[in-house]
Amino acid sequence: MALHDSLIPLLGGGAKPDQLVHVREIPAREAVTRAWPDWAHPDIVAAYGALGVTTPWQHQVTAANAAHSGRHTIVATGTASGKSLCYQLPVLDEIHRTAIDDRISLEPTGSVALYLAPTKALAADQLAAVKALKIPTVRAETYDGDTDPAARRWIRDHANLVLANPDMLHYGILPNHSWWARYFRRLKYVIIDEAHSYRGVFGSHVANLLRRLRRVCEYYGVSPVFIGASATSADPGVSFGKLIGGEATPVVEDSSPHGSTTVAFWEPELTELKGENGAPKRRTVIAETSDLLTNLVSAQVRTIAFIKSRRGAESIASMSKRLLSEVHPSLPSRVAAYRSGYLPEERRELESALRSGRLLGVASTPALELGIDISGLDAVLVAGWPGTRASLLQQIGRAGRSGQDAVAAFVASDDPLDTYLVHHPEAVFDVGVEATVFDPTNPYVLGPHLCAAAAELPLTPAELDIFGAGVDKLLSKLVSQGLLRQRPAGWFWTHPQSAAGMVNLRADGGGPISIVETGTGTMLGTMDSPQSHYQAHAGAIYVHQGQTYLVDELNEEDHCAMVTRSNPDYYTQARDITEIEVIGADRTQDWGGVQIRFGEVLVTTQVVSFQRKAFVSNEILSEVTLELGARDLHTKGVWFEFDQRLLEDSGLTAADLPGALHAAEHAAIGLLPLVASSDRWDIGGVSTALHADTMLPTIFVYDGHPGGAGFAERGYDAVRIWIGATLDAINACECDTGCPSCVQSPKCGNRNNPLSKSGAATLLTMMLAQDPAQPA
Numbered sequence: 158m159a160l161h162d163s164l165i166p167l168l169g170g171g172a173k174p175d176q177l178v179h180v181r182e183i184p185a186r187e188a189v190t191r192a193w194p195d196w197a198h199p200d201i202v203a204a205y206g207a208l209g210v211t212t213p214w215q216h217q218v219t220a221a222n223a224a225h226s227g228r229h230t231i232v233a234t235g236t237a238s239g240k241s242l243c244y245q246l247p248v249l250d251e252i253h254r255t256a257i258d259d260r261i262s263l264e265p266t267g268s269v270a271l272y273l274a275p276t277k278a279l280a281a282d283q284l285a286a287v288k289a290l291k292i293p294t295v296r297a298e299t300y301d302g303d304t305d306p307a308a309r310r311w312i313r314d315h316a317n318l319v320l321a322n323p324d325m326l327h328y329g330i331l332p333n334h335s336w337w338a339r340y341f342r343r344l345k346y347v348i349i350d351e352a353h354s355y356r357g358v359f360g361s362h363v364a365n366l367l368r369r370l371r372r373v374c375e376y377y378g379v380s381p382v383f384i385g386a387s388a389t390s391a392d393p394g395v396s397f398g399k400l401i402g403g404e405a406t407p408v409v410e411d412s413s414p415h416g417s418t419t420v421a422f423w424e425p426e427l428t429e430l431k432g433e434n435g436a437p438k439r440r441t442v443i444a445e446t447s448d449l450l451t452n453l454v455s456a457q458v459r460t461i462a463f464i465k466s467r468r469g470a471e472s473i474a475s476m477s478k479r480l481l482s483e484v485h486p487s488l489p490s491r492v493a494a495y496r497s498g499y500l501p502e503e504r505r506e507l508e509s510a511l512r513s514g515r516l517l518g519v520a521s522t523p524a525l526e527l528g529i530d531i532s533g534l535d536a537v538l539v540a541g542w543p544g545t546r547a548s549l550l551q552q553i554g555r556a557g558r559s560g561q562d563a564v565a566a567f568v569a570s571d572d573p574l575d576t577y578l579v580h581h582p583e584a585v586f587d588v589g590v591e592a593t594v595f596d597p598t599n600p601y602v603l604g605p606h607l608c609a610a611a612a613e614l615p616l617t618p619a620e621l622d623i624f625g626a627g628v629d630k631l632l633s634k635l636v637s638q639g640l641l642r643q644r645p646a647g648w649f650w651t652h653p654q655s656a657a658g659m660v661n662l663r664a665d666g667g668g669p670i671s672i673v674e675t676g677t678g679t680m681l682g683t684m685d686s687p688q689s690h691y692q693a694h695a696g697a698i699y700v701h702q703g704q705t706y707l708v709d710e711l712n713e714e715d716h717c718a719m720v721t722r723s724n725p726d727y728y729t730q731a732r733d734i735t736e737i738e739v740i741g742a743d744r745t746q747d748w749g750g751v752q753i754r755f756g757e758v759l760v761t762t763q764v765v766s767f768q769r770k771a772f773v774s775n776e777i778l779s780e781v782t783l784e785l786g787a788r789d790l791h792t793k794g795v796w797f798e799f800d801q802r803l804l805e806d807s808g809l810t811a812a813d814l815p816g817a818l819h820a821a822e823h824a825a826i827g828l829l830p831l832v833a834s835s836d837r838w839d840i841g842g843v844s845t846a847l848h849a850d851t852m853l854p855t856i857f858v859y860d861g862h863p864g865g866a867g868f869a870e871r872g873y874d875a876v877r878i879w880i881g882a883t884l885d886a887i888n889a890c891e892c893d894t895g896c897p898s899c900v901q902s903p904k905c906g907n908r909n910n911p912l913s914k915s916g917a918a919t920l921l922t923m924m925l926a927q928d929p930a931q932p933a
Contacts, residue, residue, distance in 0.1 A: 164419045164564040167536070169452035176445070179422040179582045183553075185562075189412035191218040196225060198250050204290040205242070213246075214239060215412040221246040223406045224346070224384045231352060231385040233393035234411040236554025240386040241286060243408070247384070248346045249287070249295055252317045256294035265315075268345040271381075272320040275354045277301050280320040283350070287318065301325050313337055323363050323662055326370065331613055332657045334373050341377040352385035352397055353547050353593050356834045357866045358602065360400065360595030362662040365606035368402045368597070368623050369613065376614055388547035390834075396593040402623055416557030421566040422579045423449075427892065433777065433909050436896040441775050442570040443469055446520075446540040447476035449566060453536050454492060454518040455484050458564075459511065462520045462538035463552045467700060468728065469540065470494045472773060473520035492518040523548065535563055541570035542578060545834045546585055571775065571897040573827030577886035584831065584882070594833045594867040598625045600634075601864035605659040607632060607648075608640055612656035617647040661685070671717040672699065675709050681720070687863075690764040690785050691731040693718040697767065698729045727769045727778055734906035736761045737794070737843045737857050739850040744873065748927040750803035755873040758794040758859055760841065763787040765906050793865030795873040796857040797924065804854060807923040809916060811846075814854060817916025818844035819907075820900035821883070822856045824917060827902075828883040829858060833871035840868055877928060884921040887914060 165180065166172055190212040193202050205211075213221075216234055220243035223230040232243045248270045255267035274280040280299050287297045297318035300309065302325065312319060313336060321330070330337060347370070349355075355363045367383075374381055385397045385405070394407035425440040432438045446462050450473060453460040464470050474494035481488035493516055495507055510516040511534070523543065537556040543549050549567065557563030567585075569575035578584055597603065603624060610616055610624075621628045632648055635641045641648045650656050661669075669683040670693060681701045684693055689711060693699060697708040699720055706720035742756035764785050769778040809817055822844040829840055841861050848855040860866045872879050890899035895914035902909065925931070 164562070165421060167453055167456050167458055167564060168421060168423070168449050168566060176423050176426060177421055178424050178579050181420040181422070181582045181586055183415075183418040183420060183586075185417040186411070186413070186415045188414035189215045191215045194218055194222055194225070194246075196250065197221075197246060198253055200292065201246065201250050201253055201290075204249075204292050207291070208289060210242070213242060216408055216410055217242045217246070217412075219410075220244075220384075220408040223408065224248075224382055225250070227382055229383045229385075229398070229401060229403055229405040230408065231387055231393045231397035231405045232408045233353075233387040233389050234409065234413070235389060235415070236551050237415075238411050238413040241283065244346070244348045244384040244386060245287065245290075248318070248348065249290070249292060251345050253292060253294045256317060265339060265343070267317060267343065269317045269319070269340055269343045270346040270348065271326075271344060272318065272348040272350065273326065274320070274322055274350045277303065277322060279350060280322060284320050300329070313340060323366055327366050327609075327660065327662055328657050331366075331369055331373055332609070332655060334376075334613060338377065341374060342379060344374060344377075344379050344381045347381045347383045349383060349385040349397075349400070352387040352400060353390050353393075353545070353834075355400055356545075356593045356595050357839060357868070358595075358599075358862050359663055360593065361597050361599050361602040361866065362606070362660065364400050364402070364595060364597035365603055365624070366662065367400060369606060369610045371402060372610060372620060372623060373613060375620075388551045390545075390547045390593050393593075399595070399597070402597075415554075417562045418553060418557045419562070419564045420553060420582070421564065422569075422582050423566045424569045424576075424579045427896075430774075430776070432775075432897065433901065434912070436894070436901055436909075437892050438775070438896070439571050439898060441773060442540045442568050443472050443773055444476065446538050446568050447473050447480065449538050449568065450477045450492070450518050450520065451480040451484070453538075454481060454488060457517065458535045459514060459516075460518050460536040460538065461511075461534060461552075461555055462518070462540055463523060463543060464520065464540040465523065465543060467522055468705075468772060470520040470522050473540065474518075476773070477518060477520070488517075491516055492520070495519050495521040523552075535561070537563070537565040539565070539567045541568065542572065542575050542830070544830065544836055547834075549585060569898075573824045573883070573886045573890075573899050574830055576890050576898045577828060577831065577882050580889040581882070581885065594835065594871045596865060596867035596870070598627065599862075599864040599866070600631050601862075603628075604631055604635060604640075605656075607635060608650055608656040608659055611641055611648050612650035615644075615647045615649050616641075669716065670711075670713075672701065672706075673717050673719055674706070675719045675721050681706070684718070686716075687788070687790075689713070689718065690788065691733075694731065694764065694767060694783055694785065696729065696781055696783075697731070698723070698725060698727070726773075727771050729767050729769055730903055731764045731767045731783075732780075732904050732906040732908075733762050733764045735763075735841060735843050737848075737859065739796075739848075740791075746873075746876070748924070748929060750800035751924050751927045752798040753795070753873065753876055754798070755795045755870055756793070758792060758796075758857065760790040760792060760794075760843075760859055761787050762790065762841070763906075790861070791863060792860045793869050794857050794859030795869045795876075796851070796855055798851045799854045799920075799924075801853065803923065803927075804920075807919055809919060813913055813916045814846045815844075816911035816913030817920045818846060818854060818856055820887075820895060820912045820914055820917035821920050822858070823900050823902040823905065823909075823912070824883045824887055825856065825858055825880065828879060828886055829868060829872050831882050832875035832879050833868040835866070835868040839866060877925075877930065880921055880925060884918060884925065887918050887921070890914075 220232045225247040298316040299320045383401045397405040425445040427437045430438040478489035553565035569579040670689045672681045699706045707723040709719045738759040740757040742754040744755045746753040822842045843857045
């Protein structure tokens with residue numbers, strides 16, 4: 158009997174439920190161990206032995222050897238594969254050896270290391286892991302926004318392992334590098350944890366931040382070794398090298414043990430309900446996942462259900478509790494929701510409850526992906542595509558971690574990418590098409606970092622190469638704007654205010670909008686101006702730390718949005734209309750009757766309305782018109798120009814064409830994350846039967862960030878895979894004329910009209926036939 162024959166029925170619906178599209182077995186993996194490296198200090202080996210780590214796995218030794226020999230190294234292996242030891246071993250060994258010599262020195266000379274994590278919670282967990290080793294020479298401390306000011310000087314002067322995040326490096330450490338001079342002179346290693354999370358605009362910012370770090374290190378006469386830890390991804394060596402600005406050695410062979418996992422690809426069925434323009438609607442991913450979690454918990458199977466939104470996690474938990482109350486009164490209390498923002502002790506309690514079995518089911522946001530120690534789970538549910546292949550593998554890797562067999566299910570949501578993947582498991586397991594995408598040379602990102610770098614140390618012509626080609630032109634623009642001053646020796650920052658304040662690492666620019674509670678005047682948080690028309694318009698539902706607010710007013714003159722606490726049973730989704738102008742094409746692929754171009758575009762977007770949608774069913778409750786101004790966005794895009802005669806020969810009439818182009822555009826936007834680690838909301842699109850600049854029928858897909866984010870260019874580079882998958886997703890959907898699972902878009906300002914599913918399939922089939930790489 159196949160393994161899945163015994164595990165699939167746990168999901169409900171028997172051995173072959175209608176929703177089950179594919180089953181994939183991830184075979185069990187035996188451990189491959191290797192002796193500790195000869196250079197590892199006996200005290201360090203003994204410290205690991207005291208925690209039960211007597212023999213390392215082979216990939217841990219391979220990675221540690223690479224870093225110890227002075228090579229930048231990236232470890233890209235699966236969940237629970239012991240990546241921490243890969244960097245801890247060389248780092249702690251170096252700190253320990255040199256700290257012994259420090260004891261007889263008046264001036265500290267021992268090596269130090271810097272650890273960077275995307276979240277404070279992950280840094281706190283790593284600190285606990287290092288302190289558990291009880292190595293007396295290692296003085297490890299976190300340094301972030303919560304660090305007591307009185308402790309900061311001690312950390313600068315005495316800590317030899319500083320655990321921080323990119324934000325603190327940017328705002329607190331590099332601008333004050335002279336205070337850290339003794340530390341920088343001894344910096345031997347820099348650890349970049351969860352390196353795959355640095356993508357898009359955030360990744361572009363962090364790449365420039367790390368170039369600034371390397372520049373400051375060079376000033377103090379050191380060249381530290383960078384060690385990265387990452388989930389599995391395409392070309393981790395190339396991605397990490399681009400992130401740090403240097404070549405990196407990848408370690409990708411996972412030699413840790415893992416139980417067998419049966420992965421179900423699960424597609425909720427179409428219902429009798431009708432959506433926009435009469436399109437059929439699938440059962441929602443929240444309702445479907447709630448049923449699966451209920452079935453698993455009823456069978457005493459320890460399970461985590463992952464979903465991207467906090468409200469989604471809370472809804473799955475509450476629906477499952479209600480269903481479980483009908484099974485047995487003791488079961489509802491054994492299900493909980495989990496999200497980011499919990500206190501460390503709350504997270505530890507949840508870990509303990511799951512490990513002990515007091516909790517049987519958890520519905521979680523991806524907060525559980527980072528910095529939490531849970532192993533030995535029996536099942537994992539992934540509700541909707543989590544954004545990247547790396548995230549999916551990381552989440553399902555939570556099952557079977559103690560060596561036992563496990564089951565996982567990817568539950569498709571109403572989205573073209575989910576439709577494609579649920580019918581093509583090979584795109585998840587066999588084809589590493591997804592790359593970590595970011596663009597450090599984006600002038601909107603790089604410009605402020607050049608100002609910050611000049612404020613740290615005057616920029617000289619000899620060191621511009623570290624920031625990439627074309628920096629001279631950007632510097633001239635910054636000088637003409639009065640931001641920098643040029644002298645024969647280089648470029649200087651001469652303003653009294655902080656240059657680091659020009660950069661928000663986790664934002665896309667446009668200035669902050671303050672979110673203020675109407676009744677109390679309390680400022681809850683900030684939002685970047687480009688987001689405000691979509692997320693902070695009057696009537697929008699705004700979520701802050703799990704609490705829900707209704708936006709009363711968006712005041713753009715005073716840069717604030719006034720909100721009131723509310724707990725509605727709906728969410729809001731803004732809709733926009735867009736025009737696009739071609740500024741210039743940088744690259745072109747000639748496909749005969751189809752020209753594929755990548756270049757600079759000017760996008761003019763206006764948010765025109767928003768919909769209220771029922772949270773559990775996604776039913777459209779109402780649509781409200783908005784009167785907001787249009788906004789311009791200079792960005793990068795990829796576009797497809799179609800020869801009119803070729804379209805006519807393929808059978809597309811003038812009446813068919815607008816709907817075919819529009820449907821193909823929607824589906825292509827939905828599928829771009831397959832090849833670029835973007836979110837659907839990071840990108841936009843426009844289609845027109847006759848564009849003023851191309852004078853041809855044209856489809857545009859563009860980055861939704863000033864200057865671009867690298868997503869559209871990745872689509873251009875992987876266009877064959879991207880467009881082929883788009884066509885497959887359209888063909889795989891069993892609806893007749895189009896639905897949200899294939900060609901409808903939730904943010905279409907034209908109310909998904911006109912759309913032609915069959916026309917889009919014809920158009921894309923014709924386009925792929927023009928591919929010069931296809932055999933004649």
